[in-house]
Amino acid sequence: MIEVNKNYNESNLETMAKMPDCFVDLTVTSPPYDGLRTYNGYSFPFEDIAKELYRVTKQGGVVIWVVNDSTKNGSESLTSFKQALYFKEIGFNVHDTMIYAKNSYMPLTHNRYEQQFEYMFVLSKGKPKTFNPIMIPSLTAGTKRNRGGSKANEKTYAERLREEKTTVNSEKQKPNIWFYDVGKNDKTKHNAPFPEQLAQDHILSWTNENDLVYDCFMGSGTVAKMSILNNRNWIGSEISNEYCDIIEDRIKKAWEEKRKEKDLTQKTLFGDGM
Numbered sequence: 001m002i003e004v005n006k007n008y009n010e011s012n013l014e015t016m017a018k019m020p021d022c023f024v025d026l027t028v029t030s031p032p033y034d035g036l037r038t039y040n041g042y043s044f045p046f047e048d049i050a051k052e053l054y055r056v057t058k059q060g061g062v063v064i065w066v067v068n069d070s071t072k073n074g075s076e077s078l079t080s081f082k083q084a085l086y087f088k089e090i091g092f093n094v095h096d097t098m099i100y101a102k103n104s105y106m107p108l109t110h111n112r113y114e115q116q117f118e119y120m121f122v123l124s125k126g127k128p129k130t131f132n133p134i135m136i137p138s139l140t141a142g143t144k145r146n147r148g149g150s151k152a153n154e155k156t157y158a159e160r161l162r163e164e165k166t167t168v169n170s171e172k173q174k175p176n177i178w179f180y181d182v183g184k185n186d187k188t189k190h191n192a193p194f195p196e197q198l199a200q201d202h203i204l205s206w207t208n209e210n211d212l213v214y215d216c217f218m219g220s221g222t223v224a225k226m227s228i229l230n231n232r233n234w235i236g237s238e239i240s241n242e243y244c245d246i247i248e249d250r251i252k253k254a255w256e257e258k259r260k261e262k263d264l265t266q267k268t269l270f271g272d273g274m
Contacts, residue, residue, distance in 0.1 A: 007236035009244045012216035015237040016052040023056045025211035028202050028223050030066035054090050060129025062206040065121040084121045096122040099177040135171040194222040203230055221247035228254040
């Protein structure tokens with residue numbers, strides 16, 4: 001039986017081979033797509049990985065597949081969409097196609113508008129069993145608006161619009177384009193780290209506490225760190241020895257941060273005399 005809350009220094013296929021069927025609640029990962037990120041010469045058997053992800057994902061579980069496309073000879077590869085279609089072919093639902101938009105400035109090097117986003121395919125095994133939508137402040141909070149209704153009877157409809165008003169809530173559900181600062185204060189020494197907030201937002205959206213989160217390309221360990229800080233179990237696969245050293249350091253610091261948070265909470269609840 002596989003051990004949880006551990007990073008495995010091996011290929012993701014080796015790690016998933018240890019997992020029983022329907023084991024993982026959420027996978028959040030970004031593969032070394034289209035040669036845009038070097039991965040120390042390691043191979044990327046996409047179809048084998050996709051099939052294993054389907055097998056180990058629980059019914060109602062979700063895979064977040066963060067990818068982009070290379071441009072060669074003036075044309076984008078569209079590898080990301082080919083992969084999404086393959087996931088659908090083997091049984092996943094393409095539940096949503098989200099956008100990870102980067103706030104950082106990108107240098108102008110081509111005769112087109114520079115791409116400042118990546119795709120985040122939300123792949124579900126059936127209907128997602130968990131959805132905790134992230135809420136953001138509503139710019140029109142407190143204002144009144146018409147409730148609306150059927151136009152079957154125009155007179156009744158007009159009267160209803162005058163009479164039925166609803167107050168706009170202070171918060172609304174976050175849409176599916178997510179903006180993040182990239183590269184600021186990053187000390188991971190990894191060439192393509194996740195923004196921590198991106199990992200956390202998906203973890204909070206698609207899992208509950210004590211659920212199991214997997215990253216099959218663990219990289220710098222961001223998914224593990226944010227799982228620890230948000231009370232989720234986790235497993236990682238990372239074949240690079242160099243990156244595994246980074247992961248271990250971040251995991252250690254995450255547990256230290258978690259312990260300090262727990263100590264602070266206890267002092268707040270019970271006082272220093274506990």
